[in-house]
Each structure stands twice: as structure tokens, then as C-alpha cells.
Amino acid sequence: MLGFSFRISPDAFFQVNRSAAQVLYSTVRDLCVPNREDGSGTLLDVCCGTGAMGITASPRVRRLIGVELVEQAVEDARHNAALNRLDKCQFVAGKAEVVLPGLVSQLGSGDGRLAAVVNPARAGLHHRVIRALRSQPAIRRLVYVSCKPEGEAMRNFRELCCAPDPKRKLQGDAFSPSLAVPVDMFPHTEHCELVILFER
Secondary structure, eight states, rough: TTTTTOOOOSSSSSOHHHHHHHHHHHHHHHHHOOOOOOOOSEEEEEEEETTTTHHHHGGGGGGGEEEOOOOOHHHHHHHHHHHHOOOOEEEEEEHHHHHHHHHHHHTTTTOOOEEEEOOTTTTTOOOOHHHHHHOOOTEEEEEEEEEEETTTTHHHHHHHHSSGGGGGGGOOOEEEEEEEEEEOOSTTSSSEEEEEEOOO
């Protein structure tokens, strides 16, 4: 897919519509890291699964860091990075709301450009993940992939875009949505993936 090979274990999630998945992954890549020649900065891939989104964008960054809850998916992501001879990838197993606050605080200062992509399940992102992303000023571009934007994701969108709110521990500059791209992953159904670019 997009010039990369992937191993997917039975317990790991992967998009079943490969043609549409290529459109989805290339859209995410182009929105996260629009400069094709740069090869600098870091891409943070939250809820990374088997690493496919981050790996397909990895030629445009110096470093890729993925976070994923499912241990088997993390093993697949590490295998996929090795399979594609990518030594710039690091994948961390654990709940994003536990791993991300400490991880995000370490990024940014010496990493140059910092972009993030999040691809959560239908339940959306935990509020601690939103807090962590907002608290890192180096994140200027954030791409949110949602399979159910009218659900819990809408709460996430509001938290990303609202003014700082000390009561809710939402610090840092707000993001603004600048582009939305629907990707029809399941033709002949009413469902589609929505890719939203937030910038600040």
C-alpha cells in the first residue's frame, strides 16, 4: 500500500477497503506533512494501530512516534517499520491518556516541526489526550480521523477549539479547523471517514 508492505495480525485493526485506505492514508500524509522534500520534524501518531498511517507519512519526517493500546498492533507496527527498513519509528504500547502527557512534554523543543494525527475508536479521545495535545505549543497541525464525527468526536472538536479553560485544565492556544475531507470507506452505505485538519 502506497509503496509499503504491512503485516496485520488477527487481533489488530486495519482498513478492509484497501483502495479507499490508500486515499485515506495519502490524505492524512498530505495534511500532516505537506512539504514532500523536508524530511525534518516529528509526527506523533496517536491510536496508531499497526502503524500504517504514520509509516506511509514517515518519508517526510525525521522521526515517527506511535502510541497504541493494543499490544499485538504495536508488535505489528514495530514489525512493519522493520519490514520497510525504517529506523526512525518508535511505537509505544499503552493507553494514550496515560502515555501521552509525559511523552508530549518531552517533544517540541529540539524536534523542530511537530505534527500529530489521531485516529481514535468511536468513543473519541480521552480528555487527558486533548489536554496533552493542547499543552504542547509545538504542535501546529493536528489531523483528526473520525469514523463517527457526530458522536463523541464532536466533544473532542469543541475541546480542541475552545478558548483556554483553567477549570477543565485546557491550556495552550486553541486549534481551528481549516479543512475537512470525507473518505468513502464503505461505498453504498451512509458511513464515511472524516479527516479534519486543525491548525494554530
